[in-house]
Amino acid sequence: MSGPRQVVITGVGPITAFGAGMEPLWSALEEGRTGIAPIAAFDASGFRSRFAAFVPVERFDPRNAVPKSYRKAAKVMSRDIELAVGAAAAAIADAGLVTRGIDPEATPTIAPDRMGCHIGAGLIAAEVDELTAALAASTNPDGSLSLARWGESGMQNLTPLWMLKYLPNMLACHVTIIHDCQGPSNTITCAEASGGLSIGESMRVIERGDADACLSGGAESKLNPMGLLRQQFAGRICEAGEGADPARLVRPYSSDADGTVVGEGGGILVLEAAETARARGRRPLATVAGFGAAQAAASDGAGVRLDPAGEEVSAAIERALANAGVRAEEVDAIAPFASGIPAVDAVERSGLARVFGDRLARIPLITVVPNVGDCAAGSGAISIALAATSLARQRLPRRLNAGAVEGLDAGAAPGRDVPLRAVVATSVGLGGQVAAVVLRRIA
Amino acid sequence: MTSPGADDRVVITGMGWVTPLGHELESVWKRLLAGESGIAPIDRFDARTFPTTFAGQVRGYDLARFVKDPAVHAGAGLNTAFALGAARQAWTQARLDDDARLDRRRIGLYLGAGEGVLDFDPYVASNLAGWDPATKRVDGRRWVEAALRLMHAEREIEQEPNMPLAHLAREFGIRGPAYNCLTACAASTQAMGEAFSIIRRGDADVMIAGGTHTMIHVLGITGFNRLTALSISKGDPTKASKPFSRNRDGFVMGEGSGMLVLERLSHAARRGATPLAEVVGYGSSADAFRITDIQPAGRGAAAAMTGALRQAGLDPAALDAKGRPGVHYISAHGTGTQENDSIETAAVKRVFGSLAPRIPMSSVKSMFGHLIAAAGSVEMITCVLAIRDRVLPPTINLHEPDPALDLDYVPNQARTADVDVCLSNSFGFGGQNDTVIIRRF
Numbered sequence: 001m002s003g004p005r006q007v008v009i010t011g012v013g014p015i016t017a018f019g020a021g022m023e024p025l026w027s028a029l030e031e032g033r034t035g036i037a038p039i040a041a042f043d044a045s046g047f048r049s050r051f052a053a054f055v056p057v058e059r060f061d062p063r064n065a066v067p068k069s070y071r072k073a074a075k076v077m078s079r080d081i082e083l084a085v086g087a088a089a090a091a092i093a094d095a096g097l098v099t100r101g102i103d104p105e106a107t108p109t110i111a112p113d114r115m116g117c118h119i120g121a122g123l124i125a126a127e128v129d130e131l132t133a134a135l136a137a138s139t140n141p142d143g144s145l146s147l148a149r150w151g152e153s154g155m156q157n158l159t160p161l162w163m164l165k166y167l168p169n170m171l172a173c174h175v176t177i178i179h180d181c182q183g184p185s186n187t188i189t190c191a192e193a194s195g196g197l198s199i200g201e202s203m204r205v206i207e208r209g210d211a212d213a214c215l216s217g218g219a220e221s222k223l224n225p226m227g228l229l230r231q232q233f234a235g236r237i238c239e240a241g242e243g244a245d246p247a248r249l250v251r252p253y254s255s256d257a258d259g260t261v262v263g264e265g266g267g268i269l270v271l272e273a274a275e276t277a278r279a280r281g282r283r284p285l286a287t288v289a290g291f292g293a294a295q296a297a298a299s300d301g302a303g304v305r306l307d308p309a310g311e312e313v314s315a316a317i318e319r320a321l322a323n324a325g326v327r328a329e330e331v332d333a334i335a336p337f338a339s340g341i342p343a344v345d346a347v348e349r350s351g352l353a354r355v356f357g358d359r360l361a362r363i364p365l366i367t368v369v370p371n372v373g374d375c376a377a378g379s380g381a382i383s384i385a386l387a388a389t390s391l392a393r394q395r396l397p398r399r400l401n402a403g404a405v406e407g408l409d410a411g412a413a414p415g416r417d418v419p420l421r422a423v424v425a426t427s428v429g430l431g432g433q434v435a436a437v438v439l440r441r442i443a
Numbered sequence: 444m445t446s447p448g449a450d451d452r453v454v455i456t457g458m459g460w461v462t463p464l465g466h467e468l469e470s471v472w473k474r475l476l477a478g479e480s481g482i483a484p485i486d487r488f489d490a491r492t493f494p495t496t497f498a499g500q501v502r503g504y505d506l507a508r509f510v511k512d513p514a515v516h517a518g519a520g521l522n523t524a525f526a527l528g529a530a531r532q533a534w535t536q537a538r539l540d541d542d543a544r545l546d547r548r549r550i551g552l553y554l555g556a557g558e559g560v561l562d563f564d565p566y567v568a569s570n571l572a573g574w575d576p577a578t579k580r581v582d583g584r585r586w587v588e589a590a591l592r593l594m595h596a597e598r599e600i601e602q603e604p605n606m607p608l609a610h611l612a613r614e615f616g617i618r619g620p621a622y623n624c625l626t627a628c629a630a631s632t633q634a635m636g637e638a639f640s641i642i643r644r645g646d647a648d649v650m651i652a653g654g655t656h657t658m659i660h661v662l663g664i665t666g667f668n669r670l671t672a673l674s675i676s677k678g679d680p681t682k683a684s685k686p687f688s689r690n691r692d693g694f695v696m697g698e699g700s701g702m703l704v705l706e707r708l709s710h711a712a713r714r715g716a717t718p719l720a721e722v723v724g725y726g727s728s729a730d731a732f733r734i735t736d737i738q739p740a741g742r743g744a745a746a747a748m749t750g751a752l753r754q755a756g757l758d759p760a761a762l763d764a765k766g767r768p769g770v771h772y773i774s775a776h777g778t779g780t781q782e783n784d785s786i787e788t789a790a791v792k793r794v795f796g797s798l799a800p801r802i803p804m805s806s807v808k809s810m811f812g813h814l815i816a817a818a819g820s821v822e823m824i825t826c827v828l829a830i831r832d833r834v835l836p837p838t839i840n841l842h843e844p845d846p847a848l849d850l851d852y853v854p855n856q857a858r859t860a861d862v863d864v865c866l867s868n869s870f871g872f873g874g875q876n877d878t879v880i881i882r883r884f
Contacts (some may be wrong), residue, residue, distance in 0.1 A: 043583035046591075073734065113746060117729060121625070123558050123603050126662075128581045132570040145567045147661065151492035155665045163666030164734055164872070168558070168604070169626045173873030176729040182746060184727035185875045186633055189558075189604040189625045197622055201637065204644060210727075210750070225573075225586050226566075230603075233596035293646075295552060295612045295621030315548060315618065319646070431605035432612060433621045 004207035008284035008442070010277050011095025011270035012385035015087040015219065016372040017263065019059035022094065022389055025372070025382075029397035030415050034371050036246035036261050041223055048232050049240040051249060053263035053373030054223050055083070065089040067101050070178055076161045077174060079264065080124050083219040083378065084171035087268040088179060091215060095270035096282060100180035108180065109280060110272075116183035116211035117176045118202045119268065120194025120218025121168035122377040125226035134158050175215060175268070183211040192337055193293075194218045195266065195380025196427045196435025200291035202271045203437075212276045217381030219266025228262055234430060236260055236341045236374070247400060250370040252338035253345050253410045254403020260339040263373020267381030269388070285392040289422065289440040290324025292316045296432030306347040306432060313351020316436035317424055321355075324438040326422045328356055331363065331438075333396060333418075335383040335425040338367035338410065339374050344428055349408065351426075351434075364418070365410040366390060370400040380427035384437055387423040391441045394420055450709050451643040454718035454884055457539070457704035458824045459532020461525040461655075463499030463697050463811055468532060472828050475836045476857040480681035480810050482695050488563075488661055495673040497680035498659045499697030499812030501525065516610055518597040520559040525700035525817075526607040526655035527614060533651065534615060537704040542714045551619030551647040552608050553638035555630025557656030557816040559602030560663075565593035607655055619647045625816060627871035628776070630654050631701065632819030636725030636751075636879050638705050648710040653820035655700035664696065672780060684813075685840035686777040686806035687784050687852045694778040697812025701820030703827075718884040720827045723864075724757070726750025730874030737782055737870070741790025744776075747876035748794045748866065755880045757864070759795045768798040770880070771862040772835055774822040775852075776870045777806025778813055787868065788848050803860060805838040805853035819869035823879060826865035830883045835860050 017035020018024040028035065035053040044050045062082040066074050077085065092099055097109045108115075138154030140146045146154075164170060169187040176185055184205050188197045195218035202214035222228055231237050238259035240249050251257045277284050294315040296306045306312070321328060334356075336348045353360050366386055375382060390396055398415040405411040426436045458468060463481025465471040474481075481499040490496050506524045507513040509531040516527060539545060573586030600606070605623045612621060620641055626633050631654025638652035658667070667673045674683045674693040684695040711718055728750065730743035737743070752759050757769040776787055792799045807825050814821055825836050834857055841854035863883040870876045 042581075044587075046584045046587035076734065112731065113728075116727075128570060128573075128586070129579065132574050132581050133579055135567060135570060136574050136576065139571065143571060145571065147489050148492045150661070150665075151490060151494075155493075155669060158665070158669055160669045160671070161735065162669055163662075164670070167625075167627055167872065169871055169873050169875055170734060172626075172729070173734050173875065176731040176874065177733065180731045182729050182731045182743065184750075185626070185729035186624050186637070186727065187626050187875070189623050190608070190621070191603060191605055201622075204640065208640070208644075225581070225583055225590070229587060229590055229594070230599045233594075233599050293551075293620035293622070294548075295608065295617055295619065297547070297612050297616050297618050312618070429605060430600075431603060431609040433605060433608060433623075 006274035007203045007206045007271055007288040008274045008277050009269050009286050009288060009388045010272045010282050010284045011091045012388055013087040013091025013094055014267040014382045014385045015083050016265040017053040017055055020086045020090040026397060029371055032398050032400055034247045034400060036249055036373055042225060047228055049237045049261055050242060051240045051246055051261050052223050053261060055264055060086050062086060067178060076164050078124050078165040079221040080121060080219055081171050081174050083221060083266055084119055085174055087219055087266055088175045088215050091268040091270050101178040110213045112180040112182045114183055114212040115181040116202060116205050116214035117172050117181040117185045118198040118214055118216045119172040119175060120188045120198040120377045121171045122220040124166040124168060125224050126166055128225055171219060181215060190433040191429035191431055192376060192379050193427045193429030193433040193435045194377035196437055197293060199269060199384055199437055200293060200435055203288045203291050206271060206273050213270060213272040215268050216271050217266060217268040218377040220375060220377040221264030222262040222376055223264045231262055248402035250340040251401055251403025252340045252367050252369060253349060253405045253408050256403055257340045257342050257345060260341050260369060260374040263375040265372055265375040266378020267385045269381060269385055284442055286388040286439040287442060289326055290320040290438035292319025292323060292436045294434045310347045310351025310354060312434045313348055313426060313428060314354035316434040317355045317426060320436040320438045326438050330422045331424050332420045333364045333366055333390060333423045335366040335387040335423060337427045338365060339369050348428060361407050363409060364396055365408060366396060367399055367410060380435060384425045387425045387439050391420050391423055391439055452708035453639050453642045453705055453722045454708050454711055455703050455720050455827055456706045456711050456716040456718060457533035457537025458827060459529040460701040460821050460824055461501055461504060461528045462699040462821060463501055466504055466528055475807060475810055476834060478837050478839045478855060482680045482683060482812055484680060487659055490664060493664055494668045494675045495664055497683060499695060500659055501699050510614055518601055519610055520601045521657045522556055522559055522655045523607045523610045526556060527610060529700035529702035530611055530651055533702045533704045537716055547616045548618045549648040550617045551641060551650045552611055552617055552621040553634045553650055553652045554607055554623045555634040555654035555816045556604055556607040556623050558604045560657060560660045562598045563661055568593050626875040627873060628815055628818055629869040629871035629875045629877045630816035632867060632869035632877040632879055633727060635820060635823060636727060636877055639722045639725055642705060642707050648707045650705045651702060652705050653702035654817035656814055656816035657698035658815055659696055659698050682840050684779050684809045686779040686809050686838055687845060687848050688841055689843045689845040691779045691781060691784060693780050695812040697814045699814050700817050701824050703820060720830055720881045721884045723882045724751035724755030724880035726878045728876045732874055734873050737786045741786045741793055743874055743876045744787060744790035744870055745793045747878040751878040751880045768802050770802055770864050770866045772829055772865045773802055773804035774826050774865060774867040775804045775806045776868045777808055779808060785847060788850055800850055803835055803851045803853045805836055807836050809839040819867060823867050826867050826881055829862055829865060833859055833862055
């Protein structure tokens, strides 16, 4: 039996506050811009943070990401689904693929049954206005909900397909329908680790020959009252009242870090068998050389006590490095979650130190949450897309960080050209799941 | 680390479930073979005016019987509570605690756990407190003021679908790869398939795999009622779930959890564990058709079955050494909707051709109801028990056969059968399909 097939990244489609695709994100990073801004979608003045990073319609219009024949289905897309659909379109364009969604008449680049799809998703909150309008039609005289009226008639105020907007697997389902991906398909729901775990799973599926390419990543929006409040309840949000400077809010690994800011976004990557990419003459951005995952044993649900020693982080990275056959010394940059949430930052820092030792202080970290917010299930894919692009360009984009960082190369820094051999991307999910991916430069 | 191919056989060494028919392996199996139904009027909330008033609820379940320290899991939601009970049974049956050399970094989790149950009353009260009838919008400021007063932080975070993972990791000290997938009704079959793949690849030696879910709550029943996917039959609720019947009118909601210990054979042998069955094939596909409808020819379902058969080295058109088809029992997705049952039948025929009528295929959803994300894992447990006892669980309530459905659905009565290979199907809303095949060890 021959060994597993080599897997490469041939396209990246981040979707962030700067729009869909890598170019708008990369230039925003290089220019030191943040997409964090005062929340406009609802009155957030009662929340700990009034700020979020969101994708304005002038930078991403979901209608343009959906083929005309599929416009009707766009009505049952929650925001999370729109983001995934937009990211997939960007990734496919970047990879130079033709699918049914690009041209229904053309022969697809990859046979539909050889095309898989793994898209991480979060807990999608129901649109509060839509649901409450229906609930408000079934109240008792005292203003409380009458379940009897709701069951009898009130629920009829919800559109029949209401629930389909909120099933997490609908991100992958819409994408597979639009682009006719009939191969293996999964929806991983492990919070911030979802993107990394999905990309790891796509890698395995291609390695073992069950698909030739996969659309892989994650997307999420917590830019709604329930999503934002749950993050506040989890103690992850920084305090940001009126007049705060959005560029200074998220300060990863800084001694005065105060928490993160929610973002909406994510990313889809095209993972492809190296031989398939070669056969179609496509130069990949990077090789997906190794993958590892681990779980924090000390986590207990809402307590989410990660191992302060970062053992789960080091375990995942060590597994990924061993899988890649890459030595820690060959890692020239790291793309961690770097959320600015002090407890998570601390775990990442000690986990990285366990793997990289004293050299850690000199390994540049690729951080993006200060620019695009914490995109939850979408965050890992953004980091991995950036890591792949950094390898392809042999360049680290400018880094935003208003805090003072000791002992790590994670403070504010200009963009720079650097030789990069391998980059490790890691993500730590609320709940204790950790994913690590090792990317290698294309020789 | 073991290289793939050299030592990649995977067996099931433990199983447990929490179901509408009970929370103990053997007694639930007996009730299934007796054709009992776990469906009854909903009493978790007042559903009397809902189009659907019945479901398969888990009853009399006490988490404290299954965990070391219930206080650790005090804030857990129902999904997590069910998962802990099912996993404890599986862990105990596999006798993992007896192994002094157990390396918990080589034990992983792959669950298909559903989203947690909304903390409904505070949620609705907050929404209504923020509602402005003039603008038809919820005012964010008024909403959050109410929510901060009414909602409970821990109960909100516990609704994240990866929380069962966190609790299981804590309870069993698991440190290996951990995943939750949520591909609707396919989730736990997918979880078992991926767990199997992770062991085969060498990334773990033991995986706890399965699903857990409840959607027996106001918005769960509402959502499926609006989709007109649920049975709304009147009369005796135990007769409502009637897969493959001419008069089937939708599925019946169930809830619960099924958990299995999947283990590298060499690891099981080293510690003297008893293999209950061997996992031999896994297939996954997407319909890529419509979010509301199944691809009418059963293309996606057939692709999942074909992928699993290929991996198992089974030729669907060939007879085995005993002159039987290569698969001896199919645990159907068999939801009881018009669409699923006819397309699943078509897909089985598409895959097995003229041998299809010779393969018995039943749906335990006729008795449990549909456990949604957890359905595949409880159904896999019935497959293992079917192999062990050489008996097939029936499809109950099949008194009016659909003339268009002409396979052997094991109607109404359990049946003894020479069964060594079982195939279990799960198809998710939106078109994700998964199949796992097991074989007598």
